Amino acid sequence: MTKFDFLSDTQKTWHYMDVDQVLAALESSIEGLSYVNARQRLRHFGANKLPRSRPISKVLIQPLINPLTYLLLGSAIYLQWNGAEGWALISVGVLHSGVGICLALWSIKTKEKVSRDRPQRRQNEPSNSVMVLRDREEMEVPSRDLVLGDVMVLREGDRPNVDLRLLETSEDLRVNQTNLGGEAICSKRPDLTFEEKTPPLECSNMIYAGTEISAGSAKGIVIATSRFTQEQAALVKEKPFSVIHSELRQLRQVWIGLLLLVTTTAIGFAWQRGITINAMTAAALIVSTYPQNLLRIATQVQLFGMRDLAKQRIWARFPSILDTIARVTTIVPIVESDVVLSFDDLSRAGIEWQGLIRASEDDSVAFSEVIGIKTHSYFDAPQEKIRQWQDSRQKSRQKPLNVVAVIGNDIEDIPLLRAADVGICDRTCRKELQDSSGIILPKEDFHYLPTAILEGRATFDRLQRTALLTATSSFTLAVLTLMDTAAGFSMPPLQIIWVGAIATPIVAFPLVLEPTHESLLTQPAHRFQTMLRPSNYLRILLAVTATITAISVVFWLKYQGQAAMFSQARSMAFVTLGFSQIFHACAIARRSIVSNLPLVFGITFIAICQIAFVQVPWFGDLMATVPLSGVEWAISILSATAVFWVQELIKTS
Structure with missing residues (x-):
């Protein structure tokens, strides 16, 4: 038992105690702590510093503390041990983890940039030095040196970064609790006590971190520092997701439900036919259709929107x-x-x-x-x-x-x-x-509002189009896997991984980098209310139907029940599936693809890889494809444009 164990209870109801009880519990006095006692407490409890919300070290080790990482690793090792392509699962996992880390670090840097550019930033920050009573005298100390039991002197304009139980106040004391969701201007009295279950902001004998002294002066004893303040507790309890994040989470739940349905149905078809479902195919489907990093992308796009508004002084x-x-x-x-x-x-x-x-x-x-x-x-x-x-x-x-x-x-x-x-x-x-x-x-001018509304709609639109493209690809792969199992075929797992986990993200991410399109301000408001609206479900259904139909027609026209034509038919179907992602991205892009260099590079890279996977023998052995003739390539690529024409028809209807 150490000397300051009596201070370890941070959950005491200080507003329920009177001044004498608070002083006794903290072993302090109205004249403050002695300098020696304060330094001892500082060494024992550490500096009064706010925890960093997302330190870089935490971002880097996040994949290592995620249980899904080890589940994927264990599945990959098991499949590799049994002769499947488990290495592909590990490669995709490493790729997406690396992308996720880069997005997280990018978000941190963008937040810092937005924070630096915001107006009146310095006025809204707590002071680096505060006035306290030490050895019965007022002295100025760094705010990081505040400890439990310190008596702090507050004056107009001060913004404490600790929680205080009031000891003395002037008659004109007024505190602004707006940052914590409380009243803009409220009075405080130290001689009051409140019931234990009283909400914190209704306790007028307390001053919390994040508030501001609007008028008057006060003395208070420090009862919480660092991460134990009411402000930090509110941040932890606060829902971290915006509306768009919540909708993406709902969409992710739909994805998971679909995967369970497809896997269960495929097992049923396999059992009926007396065959064993390919475990590698199931694992590839899960890895390729799960919306990796979509929430991180949403955060980054919102930060881009805040940055663009800041450039226009909003x-x-x-x-x-x-x-x-x-x-x-x-x-x-x-x-x-x-x-x-x-x-x-x-x-x-x-x-x-x-x-x-x-x-x-x-x-x-x-x-x-x-x-x-x-x-x-x-x-x-x-x-x-x-x-x-x-x-x-x-x-x-x-x-x-x-x-x-x-x-x-x-x-x-x-x-x-x-x-x-x-x-x-x-x-x-x-x-x-x-x-x-x-x-x-920036000033009292209502003409700035259309700019803010347009940027908000652009942020929504970018994420909506990215989600639609990703969802269409995932549902297409799920339906194809189901159809293959019902027909007694087996879609090569590496083809599923390539299209779902690599090709689709490469063409989807550039959509969030497009400049703001002015036409969004002339579109009806209902298009920006929610992504989970019936018209979007219809767009996904039509795109999936068009892609599945094109692939099926190409496959069956070439195959026609002839075993000798199966490899060519499957290769043509693979080409149609891969190029469908390219044409879908081109169809839903707001601007010409020539003006979006990341999209041009992504399309070029995917097209080159598709050709190599089919025409180069070594890749052909890996992806289970065979070389195609010029006519077969033309038929496959032209069939892949079906999703493009469907999207164009939706635009004109």
Whole structure:
């Protein structure tokens, strides 16, 4: 038992204790700790530093602590031991792990770049030095040297990075808890106590890390540092995924369900025919159809969106804001009666304007006639109106949900910004207002909004097209495996791995690097509400059907039940399958493929590999293919364009 074991309990209900009990529990006093005692506690507990969210070392070792890594490794070793191509599974696993690590490191660097470019960054950071009482005297110490039991002196503008139980306060003390989701301006009193189950932000005898002293002064005793603060606990509990991430996770669950269904059905067909299903084929199907790194790609694309907005002096405070601004259907500015307004017409984008004016209802009606948008009185239950706009959702599934953005400019607007789906203010507003907003404009100019909405829609669109291409490839491979098993054939596992785990990601990733397309701002809002909508399922179904039909026609026209033609027929089907990914990517690209160099390089690489896999004897032995004639190549490639024409037909319908 060590000298400071009594400080190891970080879960005490400090708000439930009075001042004397807190001082006794921490073995401190109203005059603070002695310098020697503080240094001893610092050596025992370590510096008051926030943990790094994603250190590079953690990113590098992540594949090594993932149980799926060892499951894949064990399966590969077992299959290799039994004469299958287990080495291919290991190679693909290493490849995707390397790509995942690169994406994670890329995301870290992009976050740092966005953080450096954000407005008023330094004003929002806690101070590097603080005032504490040591040996009954005020002294300035580095914030990293704060320890449990320190008595800290707070003044206007201070932003502590520790949790404090208040000991003394001035009468005019006001604390801004916006960053933690609390009230913008609230008073604090040290002589109060609260029930044990009282929510933290309702305990007015506490000051938490991440808050700011808006007015007055206070003394508080440190009760939590580093990762044990309320702010860090809230970050851990906070849902880490945005709307797009959640939808991709749902799509991944559909993938897993499909794999289970296909595997079970294939085993049934194999049992009925009295044959044993190829374990290597099943393993290749799982590795090739599982959406590797799709969530990491989504994070990186959102960070790209934040970076592009920052270049235009628009700050999106969180990646999830890009999801919300893409789905906005109602924009509500809060204006004064004497303001001169200018709005962009966003009706073609399915977005309407609804104003709130700080005037009477009669004046708001007159104001509506002047500016041309429907305006309501700010003093007539504005939060209820926002809820009405949000809840007036169409019963028909084809209609979009109402997503409301509110533009505020006064401290009184904070409740409305929080009630909205996304709050918006400009850089001249007070910090309390900025802390309650999701998007901060460079100045009070509504013409910046179309830029933010367009970037949000572009982010959504890039991820949607990447997910559609990946899903189509996965479902195509699953159906082909099922058809082969039902027909008594066996699709070569290396062909499945090449198309699903290598070729498809190579042509899918460049789609997220495309520049923003201006036409997205003229498309209806319902296209950006969710990726899991019936029209997308229909697009996947039509693309899978077109690809499967083209492959089946090519195979059976060549095969026609003749065993001697089986190798040529399977090689032609493989070429059709591989080139289908190329034509599908070309069809769903927003811009000309010539303007997207990564896509050009990806298409060229895949085309060269497809030719080598068929025409080069060594690769032919590996991929179970045979050389084809010029006519057979032409037939196979022309058949692969079926998915391209289907996608073009969808665009024009």
